Amino acid sequence: MTVIGWIQIILFCAIVIALVKPLGWYMTRVFNxxxxxxxxxxxxxxxxIYWVGGVxxxxxxxxxxYTVAMLLFHVGGxxxxxxxMRLQAVLPFNPAGQTAVAEDLSFNxxxxxxxxxxxxxxxxxxxxxxxxxxxxxxxxxxxSAATGIALAMALIRGFTRSSMRTVGNFWVDxxxxxxxxxxxxxxxxxxxxxWQGMPQTLGAYVDATTLEGGKQTIALGPVASQVAIKMLxxxxxxxxxxxxxxxxxxxxxxxxxxxxxxxxALGAALTNVFGRMxxxxxxxxxxxxxxxxxxxAGVAVTxxxxxxxxxxxxxxxxxxxxxxxxxVRFGIVASSLFAVVxxxxxxxxxxxxxxxxxxxxxxxxLINMQLGxxxxxxxxxxxxxxxxxxxxxxxxxxxxVGRTPEYVGKKIEARExxxxxxxxxxxxxxxxGWTAVGVVLPSAVASMANxxxxxxxxxxxxxxxxxxxxxxxxxxxxxxxxxxxxTLACAMFVGRFFMIVPAMxxxxxxxxxxxxxxSAGTFPTTGGLFVGLVVGVIVIIGGLTFxxxxxxxxxxxxxxxxxxxxx
Amino acid sequence: MLREIRPAILxxxxxTAITGLAYPLAxxxxxGVIFPxxxxxxxxxxxxxxxxxxxxxxxxxxxxxxxxxxxxTVAPDPNDSTKTVPAxxxxxxxxxxxxxxxxxxxxxxxxxxxxxxxxxxPTASVPVDLVTTSASGLDPDISPDAALFQVPRxxxxxxxxxxxxxxxxxxxxxxxxxxxxxxxxVNVLAxxxxxxxxxxx
Numbered sequence: 001m002t003v004i005g006w007i008q009i010i011l012f013c014a015i016v017i018a019l020v021k022p023l024g025w026y027m028t029r030v031f032n033x034x035x036x037x038x039x040x041x042x043x044x045x046x047x048x049i050y051w052v053g054g055v056x057x058x059x060x061x062x063x064x065x066y067t068v069a070m071l072l073f074h075v076g077g078x079x080x081x082x083x084x085m086r087l088q089a090v091l092p093f094n095p096a097g098q099t100a101v102a103e104d105l106s107f108n109x110x111x112x113x114x115x116x117x118x119x120x121x122x123x124x125x126x127x128x129x130x131x132x133x134x135x136x137x138x139x140x141x142x143x144s145a146a147t148g149i150a151l152a153m154a155l156i157r158g159f160t161r162s163s164m165r166t167v168g169n170f171w172v173d174x175x176x177x178x179x180x181x182x183x184x185x186x187x188x189x190x191x192x193x194x195w196q197g198m199p200q201t202l203g204a205y206v207d208a209t210t211l212e213g214g215k216q217t218i219a220l221g222p223v224a225s226q227v228a229i230k231m232l233x234x235x236x237x238x239x240x241x242x243x244x245x246x247x248x249x250x251x252x253x254x255x256x257x258x259x260x261x262x263x264x265a266l267g268a269a270l271t272n273v274f275g276r277m278x279x280x281x282x283x284x285x286x287x288x289x290x291x292x293x294x295x296x297a298g299v300a301v302t303x304x305x306x307x308x309x310x311x312x313x314x315x316x317x318x319x320x321x322x323x324x325x326x327x328v329r330f331g332i333v334a335s336s337l338f339a340v341v342x343x344x345x346x347x348x349x350x351x352x353x354x355x356x357x358x359x360x361x362x363x364x365x366l367i368n369m370q371l372g373x374x375x376x377x378x379x380x381x382x383x384x385x386x387x388x389x390x391x392x393x394x395x396x397x398x399x400x401v402g403r404t405p406e407y408v409g410k411k412i413e414a415r416e417x418x419x420x421x422x423x424x425x426x427x428x429x430x431x432x433g434w435t436a437v438g439v440v441l442p443s444a445v446a447s448m449a450n451x452x453x454x455x456x457x458x459x460x461x462x463x464x465x466x467x468x469x470x471x472x473x474x475x476x477x478x479x480x481x482x483x484x485x486x487t488l489a490c491a492m493f494v495g496r497f498f499m500i501v502p503a504m505x506x507x508x509x510x511x512x513x514x515x516x517x518x519s520a521g522t523f524p525t526t527g528g529l530f531v532g533l534v535v536g537v538i539v540i541i542g543g544l545t546f547x548x549x550x551x552x553x554x555x556x557x558x559x560x561x562x563x564x565x566x567x
Numbered sequence: 568m569l570r571e572i573r574p575a576i577l578x579x580x581x582x583t584a585i586t587g588l589a590y591p592l593a594x595x596x597x598x599g600v601i602f603p604x605x606x607x608x609x610x611x612x613x614x615x616x617x618x619x620x621x622x623x624x625x626x627x628x629x630x631x632x633x634x635x636x637x638x639x640t641v642a643p644d645p646n647d648s649t650k651t652v653p654a655x656x657x658x659x660x661x662x663x664x665x666x667x668x669x670x671x672x673x674x675x676x677x678x679x680x681x682x683x684x685x686x687x688x689p690t691a692s693v694p695v696d697l698v699t700t701s702a703s704g705l706d707p708d709i710s711p712d713a714a715l716f717q718v719p720r721x722x723x724x725x726x727x728x729x730x731x732x733x734x735x736x737x738x739x740x741x742x743x744x745x746x747x748x749x750x751x752x753v754n755v756l757a758x759x760x761x762x763x764x765x766x767x768x
Binding site: 004007008011028045048049052053054065068069072073075076077080123124125126134135136138140141142143171174175179182183186187190191194195196197198199200201202203205206207208209210211212214216217218219220222224225226229238241242245246247248251252253254256278309310311312313315316317318319320321322323324325326327328329330331334335349350352353355356358359449450451452453454457474475476519554557560562565566567 | 579583658676677
C-alpha cells in the first residue's frame with residue numbers, strides 16, 4: 001500500500017460524498033413531480049409518452065397494481081431482448097456478421113438484463129451485433145435501473161404517507177427517472193467518455209497491420225453510449241468481453257475514476273432522497289454512514305491483500321503486488337477500489353479479473369454481494385435492501401427494550417418483519433443451494449477453470465453474483481453451458497423479484513399505517529448508536545449465513561497459499 | 568390490472584425507441600463530429616495503412632521492439648470450433664487468464680517467463696507486469712520499470728546507444744493524471760513507433 005494509493009481512495013470518497021446532496025435534491029424534485037430546469041425541454045416528451053401509453057399521471061396505484069405493472073413491463077423487456085438475440089443475423093447494424101445466439105444463452109442474457117444483473121455468458125464483441133447492443137442491452141440498462149429507483153420511491157412513500165392505500169404510479173416513476181435523471185446525465189457522460197478515447201461508431205471492425213506485419217482485427221462499436229448507462233445504472237454488462245478492463249471500455253485512469261464515481265452516484269444520492277422525503281436529512285446520512293463504514297473496511301482489506309501479492313510471485317522475487325489480471329494504467333489501487341465499488345453497488349463491471357485476485361482480495365467482493373449489495377447497492381435496489389436490514393435492526397432494538405419498534409414515525413410490526421425476513425432468507429437459499437448442486441454435478445464441475453478451493457469459489461461467486469444481481473464473475477468458470485445458463489437465470493430471477501415483492505408488500509403495509517410523532521421512548525435513528533446497531537446486525541446475519549461457505553473457498557485457499565500449496 | 572397492459576406495451580416501446588435507438592444514434596452522430604478520432608477507435612495510420620490503435624496493445628516478439636505484457640487472449644481453433652487456441656492480443660476477443668493465486672499453471676508460466684527475462688537482463692530485477700497477463704489481454708501499456716528493463720536488448724538489436732533508447736523511453740512515459748490518479752506508464756506501440764522514426768532519421 002502506498003500513500004498515493006490512499007490519496008486516490010480518499011479523493012474518490014470525497015467526490016462521492018460531495019455529490020450526495022445536490023443529486024439528492026434534484027432527484028427529490030423529480031420524483032415529487034416538481035419543475036426542474038430540464039422541464040421546458042422534457043415535459044412535452046413526457047406528456048406524449050403518457051398520452052400514447054394511456055397513462056393518467058395523477059392516478060396512483062395500490063402496491064399490488066404497482067408491482068404487477070412492473071412485472072408486465074419486464075415481460076415485454078424479456079421478449080424484446082430474447083427476440084433480438086435470436087434474430088440478430090437477419091436484422092440491420094450487424095457489420096461483423098454475428099449469427100443467431102443460442103436459445104439457452106439468449107434466455108440467460110434476457111433474464112440477466114431485465115434483472116439488472118448483466119451477467120456475461122455472452123462474449124460481447126464476439127457474439128452480439130450492434131443492434132442487440134443498442135436496442136436490446138442499452139435500452140434495458142436504462143429501464144432496469146429506472147425500475148430499481150421507482151421501487152425505492154414506492155418504499156420511501158410507504159414511510160412518508162399516512163393512512164393511504166397507494167404508493168405512486170409505476171409508469172410515471174419509470175418515465176420520469178429515465179427522462180429527467182438517467183438520460184441527461186448519460187448524454188454528457190457519453191461525450192466525456194468518447195473524449196477520453198472510447199469508440200462510438202457504427203462502422204465495422206478494423207483490420208490493422210501491426211508493426212511486425214501481423215494482422216489484428218480491432219473490434220469497435222457504439223461503446224460509449226452503452227458504457228455511460230452501464231455504470232450510472234449499476235448494470236455492468238460489458239460491451240466487450242473484458243468489460244471495463246478493455247482499453248476501449250475504460251481508456252484512462254481518469255475515465256476509470258469517473259466510472260467508479262458514476263457507479264455510486266445515484267445510489268448514494270438516494271439515501272439523501274430518503275432523508276428529504278421523510279423530512280429529516282439526518283435519517284439519510286445515518287444510512288449513508290452504515291454503508292460508508294462497511295465500504296471502507298472492504299477497501300482496506302482488498303487493497304492490502306492485492307498490494308501484498310501472492311506466494312507464487314514472492315517465490316520469484318517479484319514485487320509490486322498481484323498484477324495478474326490487472327491493467328498497468330489502473331495498477332493495484334484503482335483495480336482493488338473498483339472491485340469493491342462494483343460489488344458493493346450491484347454493478348458488476350470489472351476493470352480487473354476477480355478470478356486472479358488473491359484469496360482474501362477476492363473474498364471481499366464475494367462478501368459485499370452476499371450481504372445483499374446494500375453498501376450503496378444497485379440504484380434503488382441498494383436502498384430498499386438496506387431499509388429491509390434497518391427494519392430487522394429496529395426490530396432487534398425493540399426486542400431489547402420491550403417496546404414496539406418504530407422507524408421514521410411508523411410502527412414496525414409482525415407483517416413488516418416477516419416480509420423483511422423473507423427477503424433476507426431467499427438470497428442464501430439461491431446462492432448456497434445452487435452452489436451445492438454445482439459442485440456435485442459432474443457436468444457443472446467440468447466448467448471450473450481452477451482446481452482446488454479456487455474452483456469452489458468460482459461456482460460460489462457465480463451464484464452469489466447472479467442472485468445478488470451483480471453480474472461480475474470469477475470469469476474462468478465456463479458459464480455458457482446449458483446447466484449454468486438455466487440455473488443462473490433462476491438465481492437471477494429469484495434474487496431480483498423475490499426481494500422486490502416483499503419490499504413492495506412492506507411499502508403497501510406501511511403506507512396504510514398512521515404516522516406517529518417521535519416520543520421520549522423512541523429509539524433515535526440518526527445517531528452513532530443506530531449506525532453501530534445496523535452494521536452489527538448486517539455483519540451478524542451475513543456472517544452466520546455464509547461464513548461456512550467462505551471457509552471452504554477463499555479462507556482455506558489463503559491458508560493453502562501461505563503454505564505454498566499449488567493446485 | 569388489465570389496464571396496465573396497454574402502458575406495459577406502449578411505454579416500453581416508446582422508452583425503448585428513445586433509449587435504445589435515438590440516444591445511441593444521436594450520440595454516434597455528435598461524437599463523430601466533436602471527437603472524430605476517438606470515436607473511430609484512435610486508429611494510427613502509417614503510410615496510409617492502419618497499423619493499430621493507440622489504445623490497443625499489439626504483439627511484439629522481435630528483439631528490436633519493446634515487448635508488451637503477456638496476453639491470455641484466445642481464438643477459436645480452426646480445426647475444432649468447440650476448442651480455442653492461444654492468440655495473444657486478439658482485439659476481437661478480449662479476456663484474461665483467470666488463473667487464481669494458487670494455480671499451478673500460473674506458477675509454471677511465471678517461472679518460464681522469469682527465466683527468459685533473467686537470461687536477457689541478468690542484472691536488473693524483473694518487473695512484475697512483464698510476467699503477468701493483463702485483464703483484457705490488450706493492455707497497451709507497460710510500467711516505466713518494464714520499459715527500462717528492455718533497454719539493453721533493444722539498443723543492442725538496433726545498434727543504438729542505451730542512452731538514446733532510454734531517452735526515448737523517458738519521452739514516452741506518461742505520469743499520473745494531475746499527479747495523483749492512475750499509475751505511470753509507457754505506451755508500447757507509441758514507443759516502438761518513436762524508435763522506428765528515430766532510425767529513419
